[in-house]
Amino acid sequence: MKDGQGEGATDRRVGWLRKMIEIRLFEEKVQELFMKGLIQGTTHLAQGQEGVSVGAIAAMREDDVLTMTYRGHGQALARGMDSEAAFAELMGRASGCCGGVGGSMHFTDFSKGLIGAFAIVGAGLPVAVGAAMSARMQGKDSVALTFFGDGSTNIGTFHESLNMASIWKAPVIFIIENNLYGEYTPLRETTPHEDLAIRAQPFQMPGIVVDGQDVGVVHDTVAEAIERARRGDGPSLLEMKTYRFRGHSRSDPAKYRPEGELDRWKARDPITILGARLAEESVLSEDDQKAAWDDIQSQIDAAADRAAEAPFPTLEETHRYVYAD
Amino acid sequence: MKDGQGEGATDRRVGWLRKMIEIRLFEEKVQELFMKGLIQGTTHLAQGQEGVSVGAIAAMREDDVLTMTYRGHGQALARGMDSEAAFAELMGRASGCCGGVGGSMHFTDFSKGLIGAFAIVGAGLPVAVGAAMSARMQGKDSVALTFFGDGSTNIGTFHESLNMASIWKAPVIFIIENNLYGEYTPLRETTPHEDLAIRAQPFQMPGIVVDGQDVGVVHDTVAEAIERARRGDGPSLLEMKTYRFRGHSRSDPAKYRPEGELDRWKARDPITILGARLAEESVLSEDDQKAAWDDIQSQIDAAADRAAEAPFPTLEETHRYVYAD
Amino acid sequence: MSTLTETAPAAEVAGTEVELTYRDAINAALDDALAEDATVLLMGEDVSSDGGVFKTNAGLVEKYGRERILNTPICENGFIGVALGMSVTGLRPIVEIMFSDFLPTAGDAIVNELPKFRFMSGGQTSVPVTVRSIAGATGRFGTQHSATGESWYMALPGLRVAVAGSPGAAYSLLRTAIRSNDPVLFFEHKGLYGRKGVVRRGELAELGKAQVVREGADVTIVATLLMVERSLAAAKALADDGIEAEVIDLRWLNPLDMPTVKASVQKTGRLVVAEEQPHPAGWGATVISRLAMDNVSFRAAPAAVSLPDHLPISYSPPLEDAILPSPERIADAARGAVSAR
Amino acid sequence: MSTLTETAPAAEVAGTEVELTYRDAINAALDDALAEDATVLLMGEDVSSDGGVFKTNAGLVEKYGRERILNTPICENGFIGVALGMSVTGLRPIVEIMFSDFLPTAGDAIVNELPKFRFMSGGQTSVPVTVRSIAGATGRFGTQHSATGESWYMALPGLRVAVAGSPGAAYSLLRTAIRSNDPVLFFEHKGLYGRKGVVRRGELAELGKAQVVREGADVTIVATLLMVERSLAAAKALADDGIEAEVIDLRWLNPLDMPTVKASVQKTGRLVVAEEQPHPAGWGATVISRLAMDNVSFRAAPAAVSLPDHLPISYSPPLEDAILPSPERIADAARGAVSAR
Numbered sequence A, B: 001m002k003d004g005q006g007e008g009a010t011d012r013r014v015g016w017l018r019k020m021i022e023i024r025l026f027e028e029k030v031q032e033l034f035m036k037g038l039i040q041g042t043t044h045l046a047q048g049q050e051g052v053s054v055g056a057i058a059a060m061r062e063d064d065v066l067t068m069t070y071r072g073h074g075q076a077l078a079r080g081m082d083s084e085a086a087f088a089e090l091m092g093r094a095s096g097c098c099g100g101v102g103g104s105m106h107f108t109d110f111s112k113g114l115i116g117a118f119a120i121v122g123a124g125l126p127v128a129v130g131a132a133m134s135a136r137m138q139g140k141d142s143v144a145l146t147f148f149g150d151g152s153t154n155i156g157t158f159h160e161s162l163n164m165a166s167i168w169k170a171p172v173i174f175i176i177e178n179n180l181y182g183e184y185t186p187l188r189e190t191t192p193h194e195d196l197a198i199r200a201q202p203f204q205m206p207g208i209v210v211d212g213q214d215v216g217v218v219h220d221t222v223a224e225a226i227e228r229a230r231r232g233d234g235p236s237l238l239e240m241k242t243y244r245f246r247g248h249s250r251s252d253p254a255k256y257r258p259e260g261e262l263d264r265w266k267a268r269d270p271i272t273i274l275g276a277r278l279a280e281e282s283v284l285s286e287d288d289q290k291a292a293w294d295d296i297q298s299q300i301d302a303a304a305d306r307a308a309e310a311p312f313p314t315l316e317e318t319h320r321y322v323y324a325d
Numbered sequence C, D: 001m002s003t004l005t006e007t008a009p010a011a012e013v014a015g016t017e018v019e020l021t022y023r024d025a026i027n028a029a030l031d032d033a034l035a036e037d038a039t040v041l042l043m044g045e046d047v048s049s050d051g052g053v054f055k056t057n058a059g060l061v062e063k064y065g066r067e068r069i070l071n072t073p074i075c076e077n078g079f080i081g082v083a084l085g086m087s088v089t090g091l092r093p094i095v096e097i098m099f100s101d102f103l104p105t106a107g108d109a110i111v112n113e114l115p116k117f118r119f120m121s122g123g124q125t126s127v128p129v130t131v132r133s134i135a136g137a138t139g140r141f142g143t144q145h146s147a148t149g150e151s152w153y154m155a156l157p158g159l160r161v162a163v164a165g166s167p168g169a170a171y172s173l174l175r176t177a178i179r180s181n182d183p184v185l186f187f188e189h190k191g192l193y194g195r196k197g198v199v200r201r202g203e204l205a206e207l208g209k210a211q212v213v214r215e216g217a218d219v220t221i222v223a224t225l226l227m228v229e230r231s232l233a234a235a236k237a238l239a240d241d242g243i244e245a246e247v248i249d250l251r252w253l254n255p256l257d258m259p260t261v262k263a264s265v266q267k268t269g270r271l272v273v274a275e276e277q278p279h280p281a282g283w284g285a286t287v288i289s290r291l292a293m294d295n296v297s298f299r300a301a302p303a304a305v306s307l308p309d310h311l312p313i314s315y316s317p318p319l320e321d322a323i324l325p326s327p328e329r330i331a332d333a334a335r336g337a338v339s340a341r
């Protein structure tokens, strides 16, 4: 029970499994609500990548913070955002986590340390560096995580952020979710190497390739990087090898995938992997798991129903979001 | 006579020495004209760095092109810009290389392949990548060089340019003039390592540290990188270790230098190093060298005098510089 | 990669009139330009993948190859710089910037480099780069994917700015932009891609010329992009009330066609600006200011200007709808101008 | 690095009146803000080296240490992003952007992040970042180091814009900017650093309030930055001709103090805009447009607006001088307005 919390305690991994299932079902529901027109615009689902969000965030302390991207449902839920607030945000309701003005790309919840979700590629990285510096300058030992995609490692802000983090030894963990594509373009067309972790080399920080489909491995690697950062030894770059089961965004059928690729990755579904392990170790039987899916499904359905009842915000109400003074 | 052009030919290195002296004296004169108010604004002198400009550019073919920075007098002269046109530009005259509108930071001469000098840090790099791609797309085997400082390796465009050059195997040579400072700030304060050449690592291209004070070594290294690029094997990153004898710009007394640093580097003056070698090898005696300095000084003086007689442009005349159509 | 000399010869671009969607009009302009001139290329993120993110590039990579329809990494400032380097060495790159909100990520290239490059060199070179950029709201894309930002760039001498309000305009403006020897920032509106209209294949738009898209004697409505069709809708509603609106599609913000606007406002004596961006520092403010400086007398009651609140765009669908000038709001503004004393 | 808790306690900032240069006024504002609030820090390129490139930061690193006067690498977009992250987690960073021309290199941070961050979160947080930026011509710094660009940013809801036209304004505006819980873009003019003026230590400027710096009944001149002193010089020359000009230092572009401008123009009936940037999409156009929409009647003959040609700034000294509005040109514009029929 290496991930457990000691004799008698519930295995933490059961919680991780439930959380991954919650994210999976949340995003299934999002897809369904989209079809009904209750959610509009675009969404970037992270199905298949749940192991990264859940494993990494499980390694965080309550006072740690994170920034993420438009593909952030997973991180938000993993960090404990209430799914009703999340659905309400997606439906543009006043009760959403951002009052309905943000939408899918900007899930933010300061009470949970979710300090920013960015729709501009690369924009979240320096913000995490700043949050990390800020903690240290205020004498705290909290750290910042920042999640971003493989394609985001090509934009200048990536380089600038790693450089600043390095010279200042900022307590920040850079987490690449390498799902092999930036929109419709495969990594190999835009990047001269397969392992993005080597981009850490010139910044004198560890660059580690991680199996993003194994939530336990994710957790342990991130926990170590966080420990390192917390004790003042500086940032790390972690590359999570993962895959998104759906297209880039709502309108993408993902026809550019080579045949068989999706199937190969579905065979490495992080939920299946952990589920099988828990069953094998008799921590959680297949029946119990089935019950968990059902239970979570009904919670999700209920949350979405409640969210749909909330009112839309008015333009007036949003005026006060523009300026604090 | 390894750098010579064969039996009977004048040793190329004599030309290099003369060119370095020309740049040195040109910039001395600039300083003098500044004091007289004939040149205004700011200038960024490259005294001490002449070996880089002259050695690298000597390795170029006539149809190769280059981009550079605000610290570009050396490159312009090395590439054969007429010193009268250069002085006239610095004095803001209509006969200047850019009609007087550009000034010190924008020495441009398309007839010499000087396709752009940029006052914004990092801006010249992608332009060189574009010129390199353009040559190849048009079926030419010319290459592009781009010169920039150590401090410029921290801005995002550096990363973006190296990445694009790498994935497209663009025939471009990135030349860092590492003079140890970005403005008043020493490299070690803004960069986590001493050798910037290692920044090539994640881009699968050679990264080579070069003694920038030895013009012959500069030449040979650049020649090799150019050959590589010309035959389609892609870009290189060359780090020239060098030093500027003066402050960052006109208003900088460079008080931030540790004691003795300047003297140590003056002992590695590229002109002295090559001069001594040529004397030792009896290629050019000390007397001949003395004569060369005098000869070039009077050419410089004459060029400056002629330049000072040219008229200023009028605002009307510059209207046609705004749009081509 | 192959070389440009191997590309197809210029295609026949006959003066045929066809009905095309706005999306297909852009596709046709790209196709015709690529066929006509072997130095033209299209570059940007995913431009060659599945017809591009907005499908404007369908069929191009099959026809012109992966070198001339060039996928780039995500690095807007870098690849516009690349385009600049190409443009001063013999090529005519068209750069696609997926959302106009990303133009500021390439702020240096767009503000300091493209517009000033020829100037700083003393006119030694020209910079034939076209930057296509997909602008505007209505997509529920939220605060960072809905800007038009069209006016920010009209302040920059050296940079032409074109705004396409219909399929016909999209085709001919884009052709002119690509043929121009100066950098042109070309705005497409994502809310218009499905609209149909008449396109004259081969037609070039005149640089700096606005178009009167509806004549009328009572009030002038000046519009760009999506607001052109909304202004036409407003004009229709106004006509039912006996008010005849003249609608001008501005088409260019630099140069700005003040003569056309002035002639219309002198005729109607009333002006409504229909713009999809905040009023401060916008083209609407500039147009009104020019008329005022030019001593044109016109009604400019507050209601005569239909401007969004000074708020960022929200995701929430009712809020996005509320913040944009609707045909109703434009018509109301026109009614206000007409009834002002 | 040490922690903020170790910094000095807030200093006494008495209400003393002192004569300071514009440079020292900025230095004093920084010093007082740093002393008052341990969460304030200053960051940017070379900010701690030799007093900073423009010497506005002299003595600060000695007093507050290298953590609170933080040198950054050259990466504007990155370090404004860092400041944003600091600001939403308890600090109040002041960022120095050495030349305003470099603001577009941080275009994403300035256009998409700082102004929209609070909004997109539904008001969950505030973004107390001050971006100081050194603007303007007269330095012979050429095309890429002379922009003011002040108006580009007034179109962005969420971002306050302050423009300092004198030592007193510089001090009090900067103090207000740093105390503000919203992002403020603060423009300093490099041509003013040596100017002396009265500074009231401890004074805060009122948000969004313009200042009438000279009263007069015949014509209103609205100015910002360097143009404030040039307008005052013009007013002096005009007085010799018996024309009394009212000069307004706008001080803020967002919010824009239209009431003050309007009251003045209603009194004088004539307006001259003195601005160091092209007219299109500028604050001058916005001011004129607002007055016109507000039915204020005023003379707006072309000469009444003194605007630079639509040209980039040249290095060549006579050209740089010729392109900027001089006191003579401003006075001529005023005379034109006064004599217009």
Ligand SMILES: Cc1ncc(C[n+]2csc(CCOP(=O)(O)OP(=O)(O)O)c2C)c(N)n1
Pocket (backbone or CB within 6 Å): A044, A071, A119, A120, A121, A148, A149, A150, A151, A152, A153, A177, A179, A181, A182, A183, A248, C045, C074, C076, C098, C102, C105
């Ligand atoms: C600066 C910028 N350029 C382009 C885009 C459009 N865009 C959104 S997501 C995306 C791909 C990002 O790929 P990656 O970083 O791998 O993240 P993923 O979507 O795979 O999670 C692009 C190009 C953007 N949002 N911001």
Ligand SMILES: Cc1ncc(C[n+]2csc(CCOP(=O)(O)OP(=O)(O)O)c2C)c(N)n1
Pocket (backbone or CB within 6 Å): B044, B071, B119, B120, B121, B122, B148, B149, B150, B151, B152, B153, B177, B179, B181, B182, B183, B248, D045, D074, D076, D098, D102, D105
């Ligand atoms: C984007 C940008 N930021 C800041 C500056 C101001 N600046 C001019 S030169 C310089 C230092 C550059 O250092 P380095 O690249 O080492 O070149 P060097 O001057 O030493 O040749 C700085 C910060 C600039 N020109 N552009």
Ligand SMILES: [Mg+2]
Pocket (backbone or CB within 6 Å): A149, A150, A151, A177, A178, A179, A180, A181, A182, A183
């Ligand atoms: Mg990806």
Ligand SMILES: [Mg+2]
Pocket (backbone or CB within 6 Å): B149, B150, B151, B177, B178, B179, B180, B181, B182, B183
């Ligand atoms: Mg340097």
